[in-house]
Amino acid sequence: DTGVSQDPRHKITKRGQNVTFRCDPISEHNRLYWYRQTLGQGPEFLTYFQNEAQLEKSRLLSDRFSAERPKGSFSTLEIQRTEQGDSAMYLCASSLAAAGDGYTFGSGTRLTVV
Amino acid sequence: ILNVEQSPQSLHVQEGDSTNFTCSFPSSNFYALHWYRWETAKSPEALFVMTLNGDEKKKGRISATLNTKEGYSYLYIKGSQPEDSATYLCAFEPNFNKFYFGSGTKLNVKP
Numbered sequence: 160d161t162g163v164s165q166d167p168r169h170k171i172t173k174r175g176q177n178v179t180f181r182c183d184p185i186s187e188h189n190r191l192y193w194y195r196q197t198l199g200q201g202p203e204f205l206t207y208f209q210n211e212a213q214l215e216k217s218r219l220l221s222d223r224f225s226a227e228r229p230k231g232s233f234s235t236l237e238i239q240r241t242e243q244g245d246s247a248m249y250l251c252a253s254s255l256a257a258a259g260d261g262y263t264f265g266s267g268t269r270l271t272v273v
Numbered sequence: 274i275l276n277v278e279q280s281p282q283s284l285h286v287q288e289g290d291s292t293n294f295t296c297s298f299p300s301s302n303f304y305a306l307h308w309y310r311w312e313t314a315k316s317p318e319a320l321f322v323m324t325l326n327g328d329e330k331k332k333g334r335i336s337a338t339l340n341t342k343e344g345y346s347y348l349y350i351k352g353s354q355p356e357d358s359a360t361y362l363c364a365f366e367p368n369f370n371k372f373y374f375g376s377g378t379k380l381n382v383k384p
Contacts, residue, residue: 167371192372194374199376199377201277201279201362201375201376201377202372202374203374204360204371204372204373207371215371218379234383252318256369259324260318260322261305261307261364261366261372262307262317262319262372263316263319264309264316265316266314266315266316267316271304
């Protein structure tokens with residue numbers, strides 16, 4: 160297992176388009192998280208899954224955002240009708256519930272909306 | 274939303290200098306405090322997980338301390354090297370597995 164993978168690394172899209180990002184966590188990790196980082200800020204929590212269940216969503220996650228983890232393995236984050244304010248680094252992390260060791264992060268997807 | 278603050282925002286030091294950064298977090302309801310190192314174009318890398326008041330952890334030239342009663346943690350780097358240049362993030366975990374990040378301290382070590 161090579162860690163947490165995110166795809167794509169970079170995405171440039173026109174305002175109004177839909178985009179989808181993928182995260183492949185460490186295979187034995189049952190928790191998966193999505194965070195967003197904008198310039199000058201720390202990562203902000205968006206949502207997390209335990210297995211395939213989405214257990215929490217931040218108020219930051221508007222109706223244009225949806226995340227899935229259909230089989231409890233990889234996850235997708237979709238943004239519909241992108242806006243310039245959606246430009247950010249989208250980080251995925253995974254962990255093993257009850258391990259207490261914290262997250263393993265992917266290297267992120269940088270989204271630029273033009 | 275919990276407030277986690279890191280200072281300074283950025284730091285420029287010469288190779289060989291020792292340096293330290295601060296992470297402040299709410300002193301109520303504590304589970305763990307995490308330090309991460311994040312180099313450009315890479316994944317954030319876990320440095321330390323600290324859970325007990327008075328904890329001190331060390332990894333090579335980097336060490337960290339924790340004071341949960343007053344709500345702060347310090348990260349120290351002894352004899353900084355250019356390869357230490359990165360953003361250092363702290364993450365406060367009040368309940369198991371939900372993190373609140375600071376905005377990071379960006380360290381630049383000049384050779």
